[in-house]
Amino acid sequence: MREKYVLAEITSDLLPLKAVKAKHNHARLVQICSVNTATGYDLLYSFAEGYNFVNYKVAIKENEAVPSISDIYPSAALYENEIRELFGVNVQYINLDYHEKLYNIDKETPFKTKPAQAPEKPKFTPEQIEAMKKAAAAKKAAAKAAREAEGGKA
Amino acid sequence: MSTRTIVPFGPQHPVLPEPIHLDLVLEDEKVVDAVPKIGYIHRGLEKLVEKRDFNDYVYVIERTCGICSFMHGMGYVEAVERIFDAEIPDRAKYLRTIWAEMSRIHSHLLWLGLLADGFGFEALFYQCWRMRERVLDMFEESTGGRVIFSVNKIGGVLKDMPADMLARFVNNFNEMEKELRELTNVFLTDFSVETRLRGVGILTRDEAIDLGAAGPMMRASDIAIDTRKLGYAAYEDIDFDIITSKDCDSYARCEVRIGEIFQSIDIIRQAVSKIPDTEISIQIKGNPNGEAFARMEQPRGEAIYYVRGNGTKFLERARVRTPTFTNLTPMLKTLKGADLADVPLLVLTIDPCISCTER
Numbered sequence: 001m002r003e004k005y006v007l008a009e010i011t012s013d014l015l016p017l018k019a020v021k022a023k024h025n026h027a028r029l030v031q032i033c034s035v036n037t038a039t040g041y042d043l044l045y046s047f048a049e050g051y052n053f054v055n056y057k058v059a060i061k062e063n064e065a066v067p068s069i070s071d072i073y074p075s076a077a078l079y080e081n082e083i084r085e086l087f088g089v090n091v092q093y094i095n096l097d098y099h100e101k102l103y104n105i106d107k108e109t110p111f112k113t114k115p116a117q118a119p120e121k122p123k124f125t126p127e128q129i130e131a132m133k134k135a136a137a138a139k140k141a142a143a144k145a146a147r148e149a150e151g152g153k154a
Numbered sequence: 155m156s157t158r159t160i161v162p163f164g165p166q167h168p169v170l171p172e173p174i175h176l177d178l179v180l181e182d183e184k185v186v187d188a189v190p191k192i193g194y195i196h197r198g199l200e201k202l203v204e205k206r207d208f209n210d211y212v213y214v215i216e217r218t219c220g221i222c223s224f225m226h227g228m229g230y231v232e233a234v235e236r237i238f239d240a241e242i243p244d245r246a247k248y249l250r251t252i253w254a255e256m257s258r259i260h261s262h263l264l265w266l267g268l269l270a271d272g273f274g275f276e277a278l279f280y281q282c283w284r285m286r287e288r289v290l291d292m293f294e295e296s297t298g299g300r301v302i303f304s305v306n307k308i309g310g311v312l313k314d315m316p317a318d319m320l321a322r323f324v325n326n327f328n329e330m331e332k333e334l335r336e337l338t339n340v341f342l343t344d345f346s347v348e349t350r351l352r353g354v355g356i357l358t359r360d361e362a363i364d365l366g367a368a369g370p371m372m373r374a375s376d377i378a379i380d381t382r383k384l385g386y387a388a389y390e391d392i393d394f395d396i397i398t399s400k401d402c403d404s405y406a407r408c409e410v411r412i413g414e415i416f417q418s419i420d421i422i423r424q425a426v427s428k429i430p431d432t433e434i435s436i437q438i439k440g441n442p443n444g445e446a447f448a449r450m451e452q453p454r455g456e457a458i459y460y461v462r463g464n465g466t467k468f469l470e471r472a473r474v475r476t477p478t479f480t481n482l483t484p485m486l487k488t489l490k491g492a493d494l495a496d497v498p499l500l501v502l503t504i505d506p507c508i509s510c511t512e513r
Contacts (some may be wrong), residue, residue: 046447
């Protein structure tokens, strides 16, 4: 048997409607996942209707609010708490809200990709490096001359 | 109204090999609410995909968990193969099926042992783990590893099993089957075991759907859904029935898992008798560009893998929806109204794998 696979792109305001429809079709909510994009997040909601696999992709901007579907599917609450805590997605009206206390992680959450840091300022300027090289060469030459002079005496 | 007390359960607890914390709200001896806290072993494995080549990431994702490590690797490579639209050789599909079913047997035996330990039946625990050891020996012989196998690659598998080894394995399983019948009979008929499991932790069919139960937890609530029926790997050619139970309690979950051990042995026999003699891998060139889902039936239930590539050797996202994560909500439901003394057993009946949950 091959599954029927659907991936539809929808807007966030249509999400509760799609969830109600899925519930009406006796579908199971199997996962919610978040993907970081350049402008915000792609949220993927997956429902299994028997063996068929129906997915909705909701593209949202960085701070855009998304309604929770936990009143329709109670199992959504855990996923929504997860994406809010670890990704920083602004999910509103979760019926079982753990207030960013589901994960016990030492590092600061949500995890954000750090902005590219400016390269470190070099310790010495090229002129200083050149001068240091010259000084080292002169020191080496002086040491060699001293060794030769000592050898001559011996 | 009686006084409410909050009792912390975990992260360190005798029945939990891995850390999870539950705040149990009690009224006398009854649990009225349970608040979970996870993340003690969050390793950021999904995030690591941004820094590892998509071929090397197979080794990372296998380390999500030490029990279903083979299936994690298999789910990820199947998802990437779907992006490439690659058809892998038939022998590789069969080998994956055999190893996947061996994983299921050893995982279920591990769980049965932990369950026996949970209700204080030490001798039964040792017997289950003694049987499991034989499966691990077969893994060691065929893959070289006992916990992490690293035999999956994108485009097939890395190691082959010769015909004589396969025949020997089938013999081993035939011998084990007789012993297992005797052993599992204790779980199903012993009076003291039944008193601990019968009627405890009821999860009805509707609750199982609403709360997102997966795998044996769902099938024990009389829902006949098994992701293997989708026909990934070689399951298309394998004949098997979905094992369900109508009881919806902890005994039903135990019964379903025991049934699945014997079913897995039968699937291995079928796969060995049908395995074709072809190559074991194909070469896949280029970098993945696009997105794909793959669904697998792990020992603990349905696992979902999502992969998104951008045409470079580093993937944008790899996500694993593990069965224990989705089984947490039904577990919290079964805890409500339970006696405090039954809590360890109810936590065990979902077969929790916290490493999987936290990734």
